[in-house]
Amino acid sequence: MKNTRFSLAAFALLGSAALQPAHAAPGVIDAPQVATCPAPVPEATRCYTGEDGAGAFYWIAIPRDWNRVLVMHAHGGPETGPPRPQRSEDDLKRWAITVKAGNAWAGSTYRRGGYGVTMAAEDTERLRQIFVRHFGQPRRTLLHGQSYGAGVAAKAAELYAPVHGAKSPYDGLLLTSGVLGGGxxxxxxxxxxxxxxxxxxxxxxxxxxxxxxxxxxxxxxxxxxxxxxxxxxxxxxxxxxxxxxxxxxxxxxxxxxxxxxxxxxxxxxxxxxxxxxxxxxxxxxxxxxxxxxxxxxxxxxxxxxxxxxxxxxxxxxxxxxxxxxxAVDSQPTGRTALPTLGLHAIDDPTAFVELESAYRSIRDAAGTGELLVQSFSSEREHSYLSDSEYPALFAALLDWIDKGEKPTPESLAQRCATLKARYDTDGKNGCHIQPGWQAPALDSRVPPRNP
Structure with missing residues (x-):
């Protein structure tokens, strides 16, 4: 996206073809460079850094016993300063649990600071192409959006949907602590x-x-x-x-x-x-x-x-x-065929949990509500929830994709409990999913605007 200012004409065009990629990915100027993995990424993991050719930096981590699943991570924020390589490294350290569960991980800083959901979705897709070019096609590719990044991932799932019989580059969508429903x-x-x-x-x-x-x-x-x-x-x-x-x-x-x-x-x-x-x-x-x-x-x-x-x-x-x-830049249409899981803390102090009801309404209106399973935890955090919960969500999403076994909040809570001994090594996290809880309407938290 050469012009990073919102263009109404361009957005009108995007809105009329919301299932098409907004722009072709620019060329890559260099190959990923070998880097020392930061703790707590598991030992024997291969780590790489680079610049994507459009101004964004990235980190990639591939575990020794890679399960051939790639998790593309869309980070929260957005940051208001210029892109920093350290941002992506910090994200990798925070989400090291993804690599501990056997998945490869890749995360972009996005090409510039400031707001731009569609831009960030394009940057995430560009990094996925870099990964495939240098490390091969994964068996499965999951989109994981965190906070603001959940809106980015939801947008990417729609921009890069199947076109003319072509397969989507993504197989499933995980949205955690999501700033959803559009800016x-x-x-x-x-x-x-x-x-x-x-x-x-x-x-x-x-x-x-x-x-x-x-x-x-x-x-x-x-x-x-x-x-x-x-x-x-x-x-x-x-x-x-x-x-x-x-x-x-x-x-x-x-x-x-x-x-x-x-x-x-x-x-x-x-x-x-x-x-x-x-x-x-x-x-x-x-x-x-x-x-x-x-x-x-x-x-x-x-x-x-x-x-x-x-x-x-x-x-x-x-x-x-x-x-x-x-709205055109940031609001999802709900038109995605990807199985989608969500997890949100009920007492999230940053992204209101009621935003989940806004996203549910969008998916239901688009006729894709059956492909969305939302879960809620009794935690009071935003930036990171329990170590045990993320592997449970990744595994459940893969079973849904591979076996057709659609999870429920109850089954997610049970799966988390079975994984607790493996991932909750310090005894401080545990599993907190509350199967019977549903998010109230956003209007109950934020006074409605005039139409």
Whole structure:
């Protein structure tokens, strides 16, 4: 993708041919280079690094007793800085369990920092082609998307679907802690956070600073740092100091923000950071300064005085073209023939578990709901769940592909229990899948927008 700015014309074309690859993969400028595998990747694993010819870096790991299954990993984020080789190495270390289970692993940094789901899907496919070119065709290839990467993997599953009788390069899809349903649905609440935070605190921006629409994230010439933002949050809400040291005013302001936006204290600063620098990248660099997020007509609830809150928060109308461009880039159509498994922590502090219901609705509307099995765990984490759960999901997905044995949340929990002794070596993880649990509707967590 030579032009990394969202193009409405290009997205309209992509939307009319959503099952076709968006672009041909550029040529590769060098072969994978042998590298020393980082711990905790198992010993005797072969590791390689390289650059994909389009600006993305990658790591590849192939275990000694490779089972001929390749797991293409789409990482979370996105990062707002330029691509870093260290990012892919860090992903490999975090997901070493994939290699311990006998699978090869490959992960791209994506070709540039910032938002771009379709771009990242293309980068993932380019890396898969590099792997096949240098290491041969795997028996099976699975797409594993984590967090933001789950949206990337869902998009890749649709972009590289079978065309004119050709087989898809992917055999199955695993989505964990997924930011699903498209960027519009996933990030609306961060506009809510910006306007509610500003109503309560009034320091982002401060009254003596340049005032700007909060959906722009931050002016491009701003010198605000992440440490500065943390200091402002601490000053307003007391976050970062012991509860006993917070003033009554700080406690009241924090309660308003958390209750109305329905987030946890531990994730407040993280969400506000994304709603600052990611919004800056998305809106000003990718959408030509147009606003994809709106809150006109949204009714906020949960404060001590909701009438005053709703009268006092800033209101913005979304630009239809910007909203459409973001949707075409990031929102899945649901049109995929790949067996799909999902795992999401019920108390995920970063990606609302209710996003799973949005993805379920998309798959059901597309007629592919029967190919989606979602599971939920009683964990309170986002970036990584139990060691035992991932091998169970990989194995269940392969049995579904190879044997036609569609898993259920109950069978996933049972399979995890059988693998616990092998993979839960430190006794700290275990299996936490809750078979009877279902995700509530996203509207129960994020107030609905006007049509």
């Amino acid at each position: 519009n649905a996933a990030y609306d609440f961060r506009l809510d956070l910006r306007v509610v935070y500003q109503y309560a605190c009034g320091n982002h921006p401060r009254p003596d600073e340049v005032q700007y629409p909060l959906w722009t994230g931050l002016p491009m010439d701003s010198t605000l740092t992440r440490a500065d933002l943390a200091a402002r949050v601490k000053d307003c809400t007391g976050v970062g100091t012991p509860v006993a040291q917070r003033t009554p005013e700080q406690i009241a302001r924090l309660k308003t923000i958390l209750s109305v936006v329905k987030i946890q204290e531990r994730s407040l600063l993280g969400h506000l950071t994304w709603a600052t620098w990611l919004f800056q990248d998305l809106v000003q660099k990718r959408l030509d300064g147009r606003n994809p997020f709106g809150n006109v007509g949204v009714v906020y609830q949960g404060s001590a005085d909701d009438a005053a809150l709703n009268a006092g928060v800033a209101r913005y109308a979304a630009d239809p073209q910007a909203k459409g461009a973001l």
